[in-house]
Amino acid sequence: MRQVSLPLHELAFIAATRGLAGAGIGLLLADELPRPVRKALGWTLLGIGAATTVPLAVSVFRHSDETRLERR
16 A cells, blocks of 8 residues: 655645535535526536646645655
């Protein structure tokens, strides 16, 4: 198993963006709001979660490489 050292603020940001994406998917599947509002809000939240995934993944892999080099 790989170990990655991340600052707490990055870990919190990762958790928040995953939560946004999950909330977006939940809104898209729910029937509680009027359809146009639900679709707009759901797609927006899902888009924000998806758009922030790439920079976060790059950051995590960068920290992983740095951690691996420090152990050698």
